[in-house]
Amino acid sequence: MSTTGKQIFTTLEADGTLTVEVAESAFLQPKGSQVLVRMEAAPINPSDLALLFSAADLENAEYSPGKIVAKMPEPFLSGSKGRHGQRMPVGNEGAGTVIEAGENPAAQALIGQRVACVPGSAFSQYAIAEAAMCLPLGDVSSEDGASAFVNPMTALGFVETARMEGHTAIVHSAAASNLGQMLNKICQEDGIDLVNIVRKQEQVDILKGIGAKHIVNSSDDDYMHQLRTAIDTTDAYFGFDPIGGGKTVDTIFKAMEQVAVSKMSEFSRYGSDQQKKMYIYGRLDLGPTILTPSYGFGFTLSGWLLTPFLQKAGMETVVRMRKRVLDNLTTTFASSYKSKVTLEQMLEKEAALDYRGMRTGEKYLVTP
C-alpha cells in the first residue's frame, strides 16, 4: 500500500542542465521508527536553496507550469559532480500531520498529531520522517511550527559553541535575518553580548525594536569605527558569518585585531596575541572568501554546520536545546514569512527570483 502525492525534485545533469519540477511520487508505508507526515508548511531556507537551485541562472531559465529548466555555470557545475544525474528531493524541514507510522511505539504514538519534522524532502505533500526527530506541536499551528528546527537549533548552536569555546560575546553578520533575530533573543535571555552587523537602516530599526544593544551598519561611513567600538565594549573576538564570500570576515578580523593592538604596550611584528575566531555557516555570497594579511597569525576561520555540531554536542545537549525551542516556539523562536506558495507557485519565475534573493524579512513558506 502506498500514498501518492506531489513533490519537488531537483536534478543537475553533467551537461549543466538543472531541472526543478513538481512530480507525482509514491510514498511507501513507513517502517520501524519512521512516520509518514502529510506536509502542511515548509520554509524555504538558504540551505534549501543551495540544493534546489545552487548558482543556476534563473533569470534566463525556461519556465513552464510546475517546472524550471536552467543552466548551471562553472565552477558550480563541476563542484557538484556528486549529484550529477541524481533526482533529489528538497526541503530540510517543515510541519504537518502524522498519518501513518512504523511499528515502533514512539512512531505509533505520533499518529494523528501535528509535528515539526526534518525529512530532507519537505517540499512535498507527504514526507517520511524519523519519529525521534519529530517535535509534537500541540496547540501550535503547522505554519508556526514549520521552522522549528533549522533556525532555532542553529541559533542555539551558536550560543552553545560560544560557551564550549569559552566566549561570552559573539559577532554576527547579516544579523537582521530570522536567525539573527532569534539569536538576539537567546543572547538577551542568556546574558551573552551580541554585536549585530547589518547593512541597512531598516535592519538597524528591526534589531533595535527587539532590544539589540550593539548594532553596526556596514553602509555607514564610520562602519569600522562602530565595529571596533562594539568589539571593544563586548570583548567579542568570536563570531558567525552566513555570507561566506567577499570581505565580511576579513573586516571583522581586522577590527578585532585593531582593538587588540590598541591595548598592547609594545609593537609586535606578528600582531597581537589575541586569538580571533570566525565561523562561516552559509554562502549568501558564492564568491571566494578573501583574507588579507592584516591581522597577524592569531586567527582561525572554520566552517560551521548544524548536523556535525549536533553530533559533537551529544544527545543530552540536543534534548535540552529541543525542549527550549518547543517551549518558546511562538516567542523567542517565532518565524515570519513574506509569502505563502503552493509547490507549483514555488516554481513560477517571479516567486523563484524573489525568494532566491534571500532578503531580510522576505522568507517564503511552502504550503503544499
Add this chain to the structure above:
Amino acid sequence: MSTTGKQIFTTLEADGTLTVEVAESAFLQPKGSQVLVRMEAAPINPSDLALLFSAADLENAEYSPGKIVAKMPEPFLSGSKGRHGQRMPVGNEGAGTVIEAGENPAAQALIGQRVACVPGSAFSQYAIAEAAMCLPLGDVSSEDGASAFVNPMTALGFVETARMEGHTAIVHSAAASNLGQMLNKICQEDGIDLVNIVRKQEQVDILKGIGAKHIVNSSDDDYMHQLRTAIDTTDAYFGFDPIGGGKTVDTIFKAMEQVAVSKMSEFSRYGSDQQKKMYIYGRLDLGPTILTPSYGFGFTLSGWLLTPFLQKAGMETVVRMRKRVLDNLTTTFASSYKSKVTLEQMLEKEAALDYRGMRTGEKYLVTP
C-alpha cells in the same frame, strides 16, 4: 660600563619612509638571567624580513654605505601603525660567544661558551639574550649553530601539533625550504607521512635526494591528480603553508575534499564529513588568501606561530624538543647558506634584492 658595537635598525615613519641602517650601539651590562653575546653568525629568515623590510620597494630605494631608505606601500604602511616612528633592532636568532653575564648562576655558567640564542636583535655585533633560551653549542661551530632555533623548533612544532590534534600525516607547501627539508627528516624519523608540494623540478630532486616519498610539483599539468593521489595514499587532511597569499591553501583543501568525496556512498549538498585543517605560518606571498566555496563547511584555516605554540605546548615539551635539536644540529637540523655577509654588505642593493627573494637554497648568513 658598556660595550659598543654595530647593529642594524629598521625604522618606519608614518609618511611611509623606511630606513634600515647600521648604527653604533651601546650594550649595557647584562642583568639577572641575561647574557651578553658577541654575535658570530645569524641567518636571515623570512620572519626577519617581515620586520626588516616588510613590503618596502627595494628596487627603487636609495642605497648608501650601511643604509637603505625605501618607500612602504599601502596597505602595509597603515597595517603596521604600531611600529611607526620606532627604531627597531632585527634578527630573531643567531650564535656567538657569551662574554658577560648577569648575577644569576645559570647565566654566569655560560660565560666563555659559544651558544645559539634568540635575542630578537641578532643582526648586531653584540646582543643581550636570556640564558634560559641559550643552547650551548659545544663543538658545533657558530655558523652551524646559528639556525638552531627558528627552523628546527618550527619543524618539530609542526609534528607536535599534528600529534596533539590526532594526525599521522602532514601536507607541506614550499616544501624544499631549509625548514621543509628538516621536516622531511623529522617525519622519516617519526614515521609520519609527509606530502611535499614544490613548484620546480630541482626542488623535487632536492627532496628525492633526502628520501622524501610523496612529492607533488605544482607546475606539472597533472598537479591536482598528483596531489589527490598523495592525499589518498597518506590520509593527510592536515597541513602547513608558508605562502599565505593566493590559492595554495584553497587548492589543498579542494584536493582533500575531492579525495573525501570520492569515498562517499551518497551525495551531500554540504560536502564530505571529512574535517580538513590547514595552518598558514608565513607570508611569502603578501597578497590576500583566497578561499573558494568548493569544499563545503568542513574546513579550518588558522595561523601558526612558534612562540604561542611553545607557550601552549608547555615547558616539558619544549625541553624535549630543544634536546632533540641540540643532539642533531649537524644532521637532521643542519642548515645551509648561499652567502655570508657583514652587516654593511647586508644593506647593499644586490644582496638585499637577492635574499629578499627568499628562494629555496638561497638563504644568507650574517657574520657581523
